[in-house]
Amino acid sequence: MSLFRQAQQPSERSEESQISPFAEMTFPLRMRKIRHEDWKRHIKKPGRIADRTGNRIDYREVRKMSEDKNVTVLGNFVDPKETDFEGSLTFTIKAAYIEKGKLWKSKDLTAEFLGNFWKNILDIEDIKPTLHFVCAELLENAVYHSLKSDYLIMIQLCFKTDELLVYVRNSAETEKIEAFKEFVRSILEAENLQKLFVQSMKNAKKSGGKRSQVGLITILKDRGAKLSWKIEQETDMTLVTTLSRISLKRKDA
Amino acid sequence: MTIQGENYKVTYHDGVISISGKLSLMLEDYEELETFFEKVIESQPHELILDIRNLEYLNSSGIKTICVSLILEAADIENLQMKILCSDRYTWQKETVPTFNDLMDDIKIVFE
Numbered sequence: 037m038s039l040f041r042q043a044q045q046p047s048e049r050s051e052e053s054q055i056s057p058f059a060e061m062t063f064p065l066r067m068r069k070i071r072h073e074d075w076k077r078h079i080k081k082p083g084r085i086a087d088r089t090g091n092r093i094d095y096r097e098v099r100k101m102s103e104d105k106n107v108t109v110l111g112n113f114v115d116p117k118e119t120d121f122e123g124s125l126t127f128t129i130k131a132a133y134i135e136k137g138k139l140w141k142s143k144d145l146t147a148e149f150l151g152n153f154w155k156n157i158l159d160i161e162d163i164k165p166t167l168h169f170v171c172a173e174l175l176e177n178a179v180y181h182s183l184k185s186d187y188l189i190m191i192q193l194c195f196k197t198d199e200l201l202v203y204v205r206n207s208a209e210t211e212k213i214e215a216f217k218e219f220v221r222s223i224l225e226a227e228n229l230q231k232l233f234v235q236s237m238k239n240a241k242k243s244g245g246k247r248s249q250v251g252l253i254t255i256l257k258d259r260g261a262k263l264s265w266k267i268e269q270e271t272d273m274t275l276v277t278t279l280s281r282i283s284l285k286r287k288d289a
Numbered sequence: 290m291t292i293q294g295e296n297y298k299v300t301y302h303d304g305v306i307s308i309s310g311k312l313s314l315m316l317e318d319y320e321e322l323e324t325f326f327e328k329v330i331e332s333q334p335h336e337l338i339l340d341i342r343n344l345e346y347l348n349s350s351g352i353k354t355i356c357v358s359l360i361l362e363a364a365d366i367e368n369l370q371m372k373i374l375c376s377d378r379y380t381w382q383k384e385t386v387p388t389f390n391d392l393m394d395d396i397k398i399v400f401e
Contacts (some may be wrong), residue, residue: 166380173348176350235358240356241361250353251349
């Protein structure tokens with residue numbers, strides 16, 4: 037069993053490491069190597085320990101390395117690993133380079149497919165347009181925010197009897213994350229989403245060009261879905277998981 | 290005036306802008322549509338009708354383009370009446386289009 041996994045909390049272990057061997061390798065590169073015997077001793081008796089080359093490592097520094105991953109949760113986020121669901125469907129796109137136009141078209145096909153798939157399974161006609169829109173918008177954001185030429189995008193739909201949970205996960209630039217968090221807080225705390233929508237359109241008219249994020253506002257305001265986020269910041273990049281919860285109202289209910 | 294895209298079509302004739310199909314482009318690709326709307330408004334119609342009864346899908350960048358480059362621009366022009374023709378076949382139209390009311394005074398939104 038790898039030392040590096042022991043150093044992390046199990047819940048912090050990235051889902052990526054289960055999807056692709058490449059992703060597993062990024063963790064060891066960040067941590068200095070510690071001999072297993074030293075680690076065991078350290079756990080029993082905190083204090084200074086030495087690594088293989090004899091350099092002393094302060095145990096506080098070791099703990100900090102595992103806490104280096106800064107995690108922010110915004111809104112009512114539930115981790116897929118901590119939820120009981122009846123079934124789920126996951127798509128993962130991992131590529132060193134994908135031409136953006138092709139990825140965009142695939143995004144449309146995927147979102148429409150997911151809408152059709154779940155409409156068929158659940159037998160709820162109305163779910164298709166909502167699911168199509170939510171998946172497409174979250175995937176669009178994932179494509180826009182992903183680190184250039186390094187797409188790691190995962191979309192997972194979990195089905196519970198009374199709701200659908202749509203998770204979309206992507207990499208993002210750490211420098212842009214604070215601005216993103218600000219924006220997310222503003223929409224989660226907005227008292228009047230309609231007012232926010234109108235203001236956002238008027239701002240877009242003045243400033244032109246930039247993405248207005250009207251997608252997220254529309255999901256909350258018009259599609260009746262809830263949004264929440266888990267943001268895991270590491271030094272070189274950030275992982276953003278967006279969750280949209282869509283409540284299911286059965287026809288016969 | 291016409292724009293023929295892969296999955297959609299936009300036409301302008303006799304004061305009516307018709308958009309049909311599915312509009313789901315990247316933000317930068319909506320530039321053509323923005324220019325189209327600009328030309329329509331420059332032609333100084335008295336009444337402008339946006340017919341989206343056959344628009345099956347519109348992504349958020351499309352919503353933004355229509356709101357900013359068409360409706361808010363039209364709102365700035367005195368004496369320009371605007372009407373949007375919608376279909377209640379499409380859930381997205383029932384949920385989203387009525388909210389465009391707040392972008393322009395006296396805009397009429399009609400469902401059939």
